[in-house]
Amino acid sequence: MSATTTTSRVRVLGAPRDRHDEILTPEALDFLARLDEAFAARRFDLLAERRRRAERIASGVPLGFPLTTAAVRSDPDWRVAPPAPGLTDRRVEITGPPERRMAVNALNSGAQVWMADFEDATSPTWDNIVGGQLTLLDAIERRIDFTSPEGKEYRLRDRSELATIVVRPRGWHLVEKHLVVDERPLPAALVDFGLYFFHCARRQLDAGHGPYFYLPKLENHHEARLWNDVFVLAQELLGIPRGTIRATVLIETVTAAFEMEEILHQLREHSAGLNAGRWDYLFSLIKNLGHRPDFVLPDRAKVTMTAPFLRAYTELLVRTCHRRGAHAIGGMAAQVPGRDADAHAAALATVRLDKEREAEDGFDGSWVAHPGLVAVCREVFDQVLGERPHQLDRTREDVEVAPADLLAVRRTVGPPTPEGVRANVAVALRYFDAWLHGQGAVALGGLMEDAATAEIARVQIWQWLRHRLVDRDTVLRILDEEAAALGAEHPWARVDEVRALFERTALGRELPAFFTTDAYTRHLAARTEIHA
Incomplete structure (x- = not known):
């Protein structure tokens, strides 16, 4: 295989490695070209609008719930699609990069969902991106068992015990410079989505699930609409029924927090709910409002989810999701259980407290970063859910959130x-x-x-x-x-x-x-x- 390969439109500039040709087939690359042709220009325009909106916010234009979409928020009748197979019960979701050892451990962990993360948990080297696609293909085909150089065996359990795979592609702002059309790099989001969908969508349907995704870094409902249109075309091109894809959106930007209902509405035939992402949300808050003294945050370790502005954000997320029949998924428990008994117990106690807050607030499940945290997260949600797969019936009509509540950072004090x-x-x-x-x-x-x-x-x-x-x-x-x-x-x-x-x-x-x-x-x- 030469270092540069060509299809009718897509050039592969990444160095060839073992089995890359199984992923970078001419048909798969042509599929990416079709997606790029249809959506690259819209992506470019939406990124330009991001920059313009950031300038308006910096100039003092206030954030608020959009007046132009008030009818969407006031309409009580619309709902998202019902939960898809494998996504009805999501009480524990484990996240991590699509690396072989991680894949086996995550799929075997006892969590209901594994989020295979091409975004924040993956350094996007060429080997990692194509290797991650091979990992997912091998996991679905049950070819992922292996023995490490140290002699440790990694083997998948029975299919009925495995976590459901949900893939998080990279965000709209990133490109994949190893794949180009007319010397222009392809959008990384379309590469990650497109390669997985092309190779694994039908395989997942045959296995009783479907092609499921987490969508990162969205800033408004127009970006959600772009994803929905990508889904519609992808399903049409491969002859897969419309609505088969399901996607959960991470509400991890402050602008998206003001458009939760609109985002669900744009994706409603493909929606699987919303997720609350803590660090990215604070990151977005500083990016947009960090020039203002009333939005200065103290040490990040001191900004807990009980801060008033974060309480408003998470409670609004639960209320929005359950009002529309969508799952609300809580944030990450990032603790790594250690060998020291006291430190281990303290880590589990911290995780338990955080997950108790989420379960009591109405979340249907939550994230963990390590298999050692699955049991404590499951135990907490079991106590609240019992035999129920979720708590969508808790509509949280008691929650009333105004724009000022989402922006009440000044209450989070401390230099x-x-x-x-x-x-x-x-x-x-x-x-x-x-x-x-x-x-x-x-x-x-x-x-x-x-x-x-x-x-x-x-x-x-x-x-x-x-x-x-x-x-x-x-x-x-x-x-x-x-x-x-x-x-x-x-x-x-x-x-x-x-x-x-x-x-x-x-x-x-x-x-x-x-x-x-x-x-x-x-x-x-x-x-x-x-x-x-």
């Missing part, structure tokens, strides 16, 4: 502490280094961290510098110390690249929207795995 500043610098540097080495899910300080953690860490530093809550010399000193510590811990660390990435994305006058776009272009896609 950043020296410990909080150092923690953000340390976590960002270590995560950046792992990401540049191709690892997107990283155990740091007893937590399984992904890109969302690095994003909130670096934008908090930017926000604190902007509002003079910490001085630049202090941050630079800590940056020197933590960069040196990283190099001492890991002699192979890309210390200079990591430091430069932090300076570009956290210390500049303007705040870049994502660190991943910069790092992908400068590092992952610029390496020798792209061939002309």
Whole structure:
């Protein structure tokens, strides 16, 4: 196989690896080309509108529930599609990258759902993207059993005991530079969605489930409408019944929080509910409103889900979902159970408290990052749900949320502490280094961290510098110390690249929207795995 292969329109610039030809077939690439032809221009326009809206918000235009869609919110009669096979009971969902060992552990974990994450938990190297598609194909075909070099065996259980696979593609803002049409990279979201759908949709239907997805980083209902149109065309092209696809949307941007009903409405024939994503939500809040002093956040560890503005967000999500017959899925428990008995017990107690709050609020299930947390999450939701698969009947009519409630950050008081500043610098540097080495899910300080953690860490530093809550010399000193510590811990660390990435994305006058776009272009896609 040559380094550059061609179909009628799509060129593959990524270096060939073992079995890549099973995923990058001419037919699959032509399918991607059809999706790109239909939707790339709309994606471009919507990203331009994101930038314009961010400028309007920065200029003082207030956020609120859109007047133009009031009829959607006031109409009591519409509902989303009923739960699809394998998505009726979602009390425990485990997340992680589509890597072979993780796939076996997640599918066997006892969770109802495994979210195979091409987005925040995957560093989008070419090998990771195509390898992740091979992992999913092999999992569905039950070809994923293997023995590690250390001799540990990984074997799938009986199909009836396995978690339902739900795939999270990358967001609309990212591109895949290893696949191009007319020298233009394909949208990464369409690549991740399209390759999985092309190879696995029919296989999943034959297995009694379907092609299911999590949709990240949506900012408004127009972006949801774009996804719905992608689904309609994809099903039409492959002759799969319309409505077979189901998608859960992560409400992880502050703008999307004001359009929850509209997002469900746009996706209603394909909707599987909404999810509350904590770190990305705070990251979005700072991106959009961090220039204002009344939106300054304290140390991220001190911003708990009991903060008034986060309570408003999660309660509105549950009320919105259940009013429309959709599942409401809670946020991540990122703790990694340790060998120390006391630390392990403390981690489980923290997870239990968080999941009790979610279950009592009406959520139908929640996320965990480690198989060791599945049992405690299940136990909590079992106590509330009993034999019921969900609690959609709890419509939470008691919840009334105004725009001011979603923006009541000023009640979350407290300046950043020296410990909080150092923690953000340390976590960002270590995560950046792992990401540049191709690892997107990283155990740091007893937590399984992904890109969302690095994003909130670096934008908090930017926000604190902007509002003079910490001085630049202090941050630079800590940056020197933590960069040196990283190099001492890991002699192979890309210390200079990591430091430069932090300076570009956290210390500049303007705040870049994502660190991943910069790092992908400068590092992952610029390496020798792209061939002309």
